[in-house]
Amino acid sequence: MLTVRPVRTADLPAIEKMAVESGIGVTSLPNSRERLFERIQQSVSSFEHEAVADTSDEYYMFVLEQHGSVVGTASISASAGFDEPFYSYRSETFVHASRTLKVNNRVHVLNMCHDLTGQTQLCGFFLDSAMPAVAGELLSRARLMYIAAERERFGRRIIAEMQGIHDEAGQSPFWDAIGRRFFNMDFVQVEQAFATHSKTFIAELMPNYPIYVPLLPDEAQHSIGQIHPAFELPCQLLTREGFEADNYIDIFDGGAVLTADVDRLETLMRNDVLPVEVSASLPLQAKECLISNEHSIDFAATIARVAEVGGVLFINPDAAKALGVQSGDRVRVAYPHESSQGVAA
Incomplete structure (x- = not known):
């Protein structure tokens, strides 16, 4: 995994x-x-x-x-x-103009900043x-x-x-x-x-x-x-x-x-923190999502099949082991991007 x-x-x-x-x-x-x-x-x-x-x-x-x-x-x-x-260089446009010559030029310049x-x-x-x-x-x-x-x-x-x-x-x-x-x-x-x-x-x-x-x-x-x-x-x-x-x-x-x-950012706008239920048999609506634990020093994230039922996130034992969580712990789940067909699309 x-x-x-x-x-x-x-x-x-x-x-x-x-x-x-x-x-x-x-x-x-x-x-x-x-x-x-x-x-x-x-x-x-x-x-x-x-x-x-x-x-x-x-x-x-x-x-x-x-x-x-x-x-x-x-x-x-x-x-x-x-x-x-x-x-970095900031990309800008300078305007060089002469009313006498009726010239108006926009020039691309780079400024260090x-x-x-x-x-x-x-x-x-x-x-x-x-x-x-x-x-x-x-x-x-x-x-x-x-x-x-x-x-x-x-x-x-x-x-x-x-x-x-x-x-x-x-x-x-x-x-x-x-x-x-x-x-x-x-x-x-x-x-x-x-x-x-x-x-x-x-x-x-x-x-x-x-x-x-x-x-x-x-x-x-x-x-x-x-x-x-x-x-x-x-x-x-x-x-x-x-x-x-x-x-x-x-x-x-x-x-x-x-x-x-x-x-x-998509991941920050489209994620939830839910209690987890570890189960070897996932509901039929399970789909691949990005999940992470809520730890700092022992932070971990993985991609696994999960299913949300009644505000509880069902995950399999392998995902639970990877994240270091057990039933009742809270995890963060981020859903596939709206433009994606799946988490890896």
């Missing part, structure tokens, strides 16, 4: 392997044993906090487990850029390529189930950076057109620096003036707001939730930054 739970220190070797396999662009999953261990320890500490008055530097890392093996990971940063600004600093961020998503789409949905949505259960820990707005366009050699047309001119570093090198060092180098080296998009090479212009094929699944899952591409893009590869109102 597929189960999502908080990361443990013992998961470090599996997380290291995924960091290597994730390749270029997933800076929230750095290929550094030391940094990964720090992330895991930060996550363990965050889950152990019983209550958080305000969002701060809490970081929640989850893993997807199948038959005792870790096959995926995804995280939540309670406050993006809590200790350092969260940089940290408008998104302090917003809750979904990050660190990685799933074994052999896993089915339903596993990706469970891994992605389980984070939202945790937010629903621990709403006070997170902010009003939420963001997710999508990996931008680059080739197998790590060449990014957006980076080559802008960043390389100020850093004199390859895209791969700057991604590694971003994942393992302080982010102050961005403010120190990147231009503070607007970037006029028409002056960029065509390939760089076409890459703005585009998403790497490897991120199509997480992008589809988040779009189905209600995330939208906003006027922000990643400062390095130009990938889209998705944003949303936390309380207007």
Whole structure:
């Protein structure tokens, strides 16, 4: 059975392997044993906090487990850029006009900003390529189930950076057109620096003036707001939730930054907390749903066939074991998206 739970220190070797396999662009999953261990320890500490008055530097890392093996990971940063600004490019339009020449031109520009600093961020998503789409949905949505259960820990707005366009050699047309001119570093090198060092180098080296998009090479212009094929699944899952591409893009590869109102996400709007009844024989109306327990340290989520009867949620023993619940406990159930035919559609 597929189960999502908080990361443990013992998961470090599996997380290291995924960091290597994730390749270029997933800076929230750095290929550094030391940094990964720090992330895991930060996550363990965050889950152990019983209550958080305000969002701060809490970081929640989850893993997807199948038959005792870790096959995926995804995280939540309670406050993006809590200790350092969260940089991005804001896409804007400048108007250049001359009444004398009767010219009025609207020009696309990019302005470096940290408008998104302090917003809750979904990050660190990685799933074994052999896993089915339903596993990706469970891994992605389980984070939202945790937010629903621990709403006070997170902010009003939420963001997710999508990996931008680059080739197998790590060449990014957006980076080559802008960043390389100020850093004199390859895209791969700057991604590694971003994942393992302080982010102050961005403010120190990147231009503070607007970037006029028409002056960029065509390939760089076409890459703005585009998403790497490897991120199509997480992008589809988040779009189905209600995330939208906003006027922000990643400062390095130009990938889209998705944003949303936390309380207007599908999973948060369409879930119930119900007492559970464990039964080996489920009612005929049972259907696959996403369910999670109401624990924090021992949070768990899975997808299983359930049936609601008279305000009670019937689940089978395997699901109860995965969630660590028994009859009489309360669980949270999220229903299939309105646009879906099933939980994995």
